[in-house]
Amino acid sequence: MDLTGLPAISTPLPWHEGEWSQLNQQLEAGKLPHALLLVGRQYTGKAQLAMALSRLLLCAHPKEMRNCGQCHACELSATGGHGDFLWVTPGEKSRVIKIDQVRDVVRFTAKTAGFGLRKVIVLAPAETMNVNAFNALLKSLEEPASDTYLILVCDHMYGVPATIRSRCHIRHLPTPDPAISLEWLDMTTGQRERSRELLALADDLPLLARELYCNDGVEELAGRRLALEGLIDGRITVHQARALLGELELPTFLERLTADLQRLLGSLSVGQLRSKQGHLVFKLLDEIVRLRRAVNAGSNPSKDLLVEALLSKIHRHLGADLLGDSIHARTGDPGK
Numbered sequence: 001m002d003l004t005g006l007p008a009i010s011t012p013l014p015w016h017e018g019e020w021s022q023l024n025q026q027l028e029a030g031k032l033p034h035a036l037l038l039v040g041r042q043y044t045g046k047a048q049l050a051m052a053l054s055r056l057l058l059c060a061h062p063k064e065m066r067n068c069g070q071c072h073a074c075e076l077s078a079t080g081g082h083g084d085f086l087w088v089t090p091g092e093k094s095r096v097i098k099i100d101q102v103r104d105v106v107r108f109t110a111k112t113a114g115f116g117l118r119k120v121i122v123l124a125p126a127e128t129m130n131v132n133a134f135n136a137l138l139k140s141l142e143e144p145a146s147d148t149y150l151i152l153v154c155d156h157m158y159g160v161p162a163t164i165r166s167r168c169h170i171r172h173l174p175t176p177d178p179a180i181s182l183e184w185l186d187m188t189t190g191q192r193e194r195s196r197e198l199l200a201l202a203d204d205l206p207l208l209a210r211e212l213y214c215n216d217g218v219e220e221l222a223g224r225r226l227a228l229e230g231l232i233d234g235r236i237t238v239h240q241a242r243a244l245l246g247e248l249e250l251p252t253f254l255e256r257l258t259a260d261l262q263r264l265l266g267s268l269s270v271g272q273l274r275s276k277q278g279h280l281v282f283k284l285l286d287e288i289v290r291l292r293r294a295v296n297a298g299s300n301p302s303k304d305l306l307v308e309a310l311l312s313k314i315h316r317h318l319g320a321d322l323l324g325d326s327i328h329a330r331t332g333d334p335g336k
């Protein structure tokens with residue numbers, strides 16, 4: 001999230017209104033937990049919720065569950081320049097939150113709030129921290145200062161160690177209701193039919209749908225889906241899949257493949273998940289998670305060989321009728 005030039009008042013996205021009013025009730029009752037873990041799918045606006053809450057906590061004169069947009073604290077928080085506010089994300093070239101950044105968090109929690117009100121720290125995405133970074137963060141979670149709020153934002157709980165999870169109040173944010181997402185998307189597209197197409201392509205993830213619309217990403221995503229599904233049911237070869245995927249940087253390729261495989265898992269029945277093929281999808285995901293960690297930590301494997309190897313695995317191991325049927329059922333493709 002770009003911290004410079006935020007609107008005067010930060011509001012959560014419409015599908016988070018329920019969560020938002022619960023958080024506000026907790027805040028009003030003096031019961032807002034000092035460590036929050038917001039969990040939910042990518043592209044659903046978790047960061048925007050964290051931002052709205054941060055700015056509300058920092059505002060000197062909040063009104064009707066919103067920051068006022070006029071006080072000095074609000075002006076500063078709109079530019080990211082508020083001294084009691086720390087928004088921690090991976091650096092520009094890095095894909096991980098580094099231990100040095102976490103050490104800054106620990107130092108920040110130890111000092112007194114400059115405005116005498118509250119300090120707020122957001123870590124997003126939290127699961128990009130490695131074990132050492134999480135361990136460094138533990139200290140801040142074990143001895144929370146009364147004026148300090150720590151908000152961790154993550155897509156996947158499995159990336160966050162149990163020691164951290166157990167010290168946070170966990171809030172699972174559901175995937176937005178498509179009816180609300182469509183209304184919101186209409187404000188960008190101006191056409192319901194277009195909104196509907198984009199939301200379907202984006203698997204009901206409204207922020208992804210908007211990104212596809214704004215960045216002309218429809219073709220790229222459709223090509224990728226075709227590549228993965230074609231590989232699985234044997235319609236296309238590894239070579240053809242590579243052509244459909246285009247030239248992606250290795251971290252981007254791994255990130256998208258993860259998302260696609262997770263999407264595939266989400267479409268399987270319990271029986272399919274327990275089958276040999278289901279097990280293989282999990283195994284492949286584990287492998288990709290490890291690869292992503294290694295690449296993020298600076299390992300530089302041959303991209304060509306790695307992409308080839310992963311696609312071949314999908315082609316050889318996942319190409320059972322079981323998975324093929326599930327894909328056809330989902331896309332309405334009559335299949336073989």
Ligand SMILES: [Zn+2]
Pocket residue numbers: 058059060061062067068069070071072073074
């Ligand atoms: Zn204010």
